[in-house]
Amino acid sequence: MAAQAFPVNYAPREYAPRDTRSVKARRLLTVVEHNRALYEAQMSRRRGPTLEIPFPKHLDNTRLVKTSDRRRLREMRSFSLATFVMFFLLAVYVFQHFNAIEDGYRVESQKQQVSSLMEANRHLRLEQAQLTDPDRIGAEAQQLGMMPPQPGQVVQQNGMDAAQDSQTLAQASEPRIGR
């Protein structure tokens, strides 16, 4: 009787000691058996000497019909939706927050990069200005044995129009002079 009330999983066969098992396993099974004996003793003491006879009672619930509570359903849906929206917004906020932090690092890094590139550009401009210093070029040219060009030796494409150099002694109209 007591063995029947005991769950199937606790069948003695399962806990029977085997020679192949280790000493630790065997000791564990002894403890389980001991606990089971104590439990059965407690149960028998609680029942007393009388027999317990089970009487099956048939309950017929087929007449019970589950009616749908539309209001409740609507409330539940609203609640679910609100909860979803709330969690969604929270997720969006958290996502944005962490994204903003990452963006902050990225922007700072790019700002520094832009700044250093601009500074490098300035250094290059300085170097260019130093290298194109007329004094330096003049000295270099002299070292290479170069001479200033003879008058008329250099003809500049963007030079002034010769027609401009005509004789003008007077102007047709006098320029307006500001006061």
Next chain:
Amino acid sequence: MKLSAKQTISAPIRRSRFIQAAVVFLAWVAVIATRLIWLQVVLHPKYIEQADRQQQRTIDVAARRGMLYDRNLRELAMTIQADSIYAVPSEISDHAAIAQQLAQIVHTDPSDNFTAADQIEARLDNSHGFAWVARRVDDATSERIHALNLKGIYYQKEFKRTYPNNEMAAQILGSVGTDDGGLLGMEREFDGELHGTPGRRLAALDARRHVMGSVERDPEPGKNLVLTVDANIQYIAEHALDAAMLRTHALRGTVVVQDPNSGQILALAVRPTFNPNDMQHADPANLRDSAVSDVYEPGSVFKLITYSAAIEEKLTHPDDIIDCQGGKIDLYGRTIHDSHLGLGKITVSKALWESSDVAAVKLALRMGDEKFYKYIRAYGFGDRTGIELPAETRGLLRPVYSSNPKIQGWSQTSIGSLAIGQEVGVTPVQLVSMVSAIANGGVYLPPHILLEMTDVEKGDTRLQPMAFHPAMQLPKVLPDRVHRVISEMTSAEMRHMMEGIVLYGTGKEAQLNGYSAAGKTGTAQKIDVATRTYSKTKYVASFAGFAPVNNPAISVAVIVDSPEGNHYGAEVSAPVFREVAQQVLEYLGVPHDQPVRRGALLASNNEHEMDDAPQETDRDVKALYSAVNSLPEDDPLRNVASATNTDAQTQSATGSQPVPTPVKAFIPKATLAVWQSGALIEEKPSTAQLPQVKIEPVVQARSSHSVVVDAGARVAVPSIVGETLREAVLQINTAGLNLQAIGSGVAREQVPAAGTMAPLGTQVVVRFTR
């Protein structure tokens, strides 16, 4: 019997226990809530402030100083970032060793005490948390310090003002101090605009003190200035002036090149000069911009005013005959001589070619004091030109009549003196503006050196180079302060007469090859302080002219102060005009209006016309001194006078004879000490010299009549000038010599000179500057 798994044993909860538990929990919640309210509400401001202090950092961001460009947008002055090195002394155990180690790298200039080992060590010893090691070092030095990886040594970026062309246009550009404030030149005049507005950066930091994000009030960089100067023309002017200074051993020299049709200054060269990158070695006497702050008596160049005014007033005509009276005229008891004795009745044109003083005096007398004075003022003399440079003087010009007893009006003979350019003090810029007025058709245009002030930098499409192309005519609309002085016809006649001076008169040395030129020579005596009269040994030689004659593209004024040997404007200054004008016109591509003489670079006239010698008179200079009293308080001539008062007091304390204050206004400050000590000869401004390296000659005579011959190997010292440090080290080491480098950048000076035969291992001292 089967035991149900869901079977539970429950007992009713006692109400009192529930209440007790609830009270406990409520109390607990209340305590927490109270604490939260205390922290979040009551102490909120305090913790916010504490958090800000911990998480945020406020950084003041200095504004970048504006750039200075020439008209072709070549950088003349720019600001870059450079490393400054500092130490946290508490993190350094051995101050002396670290200071020694650092000084070996940063102490490149022996005259710079700031970076000396003992000074660095003293700063480390005197401070706990911060001490400068070196400021604004170059990249190479910074890299060498980085490579040492020293504990307690840190770097900070600071702005460094750099002038890529070194001495070029130094007097125009000026310089800045350590606090980035303008001290001289345009840097001083436009300091407010160039300086900009500092910004502030509020940076949020994370736990590792990394910047997460920042809120910035960006610094407003200073405005960029585009000057009217053309760097190539400036170089031509400086190069020609350098050659003249070398040739004449003059005390000072100035060359001003102006566009006569706009008044824009294309070049302004002053010698001796300074390197704004290396102000530590600059001689204070060279910092003064002689082109606007110093005056001199123009001498015969001033006759241009006399002649043009007389023609304009219809009192004479170039072809009229004027009697030069054999080269002598008596003016109220004072005799004025011509340098060419024997000139009789000649045309007015010829009188100007020969620079006749008598003719000039007679023409001035025909005009009268007031009319003549009116023309002098109309040409811009006696008033500041308004050029955008600091410390401009208005020059010395006395009024005809003066009610102020301190200011002397004209005497009876003043008109005679002024007609030949005496009793008046002018600046080179005033002089070139006068010549430009004659060249452009008779309109006085105030000189300008600032072309544009802009927020954008080179590279931006809104800022384009404005290369100089001679306009050959006045602009349609002229700015304020422009006024007509003489008519177009008078101007044309004056141009023709001035061309005659170059072709047939005193200015033959100014003839160009392929271009017509016009100009006037001038030679003026300097003031002898000791005798309070005009010196008989010191002169100022000048030449002012323009080219080509019919459509002038440029006006040039050349002033050479105290040349040695030949002192006439025709021989000293006219050749400088020729060299500058020839090269500038070729550079600008101005078409030739004369046949080009092939085979000779520039014509040299061996046959010298006797120049217009200054009047050798015994008059004193009181009249001119009195003009100093009429100057405004902020005039640089007055400032020099007041600055030298202190010197005079010192002198009187030591018992030497003080120099009268007005006289000092005419003397460069550097020469005052010599003048005060009684010496008459001005001392040339000294420049910081490199230490002399003594090289024993190969053969040395001993006192014991023996001769010691050095049999050791000798090598020729290579030329290092113009080389970088790396290149210099390579060349010196290859030659078997040792290099002692001073400064950084490009080699400018070396001792011993290139070509010297020096024993192996000799130390070659080279100064590098940027």
